[in-house]
Amino acid sequence: MKIVYSPEDLLALEDPFEYEVGLPIRIRELPASVIEEELPDSREHLDRLLKEGYTLVIQKSRIPNPPVLAGLQVIAENTVMKMYIYQANHCEDALWDVLSENEYNQHWASFLLKKIEGVRFELPYTNEAQIALKLSNLKINELVHLRFETNQSVTCQWD
16 A cells, blocks of 8 residues: 655644655655655565665663664764664664564654755754654655554655
């Protein structure tokens, strides 16, 4: 099954579209399209996207810190949260286990970006009004959020 939302469809949703499609982040610029689809296997899809040059972005609370994240590059942090990036041609088993185990943890968010250069990340908890990671300056980009347990994907595309 595949559902494609246009900008008009997204604006017609009752809640902000991020909530309607289940994204763990907030996005400042409305995408040109959002595609929800079922996948045969989330792990295979993740590996395929990594091979295509996508960057895996992981946002989590500072503690506890699983050992598998120790070797990853930190691209942003505040007193409560850290953001890591993972660039490889496949997902290591230990990283897959940590991502899968924390899929429903409200202090975690993971997604893939086609282009990470220039994207602005606003970490949550830097002020009381902000409760979710916010992204801006996406320009021409693609963001993919994988739902591991249900083998689903949400892809946001900007022209």
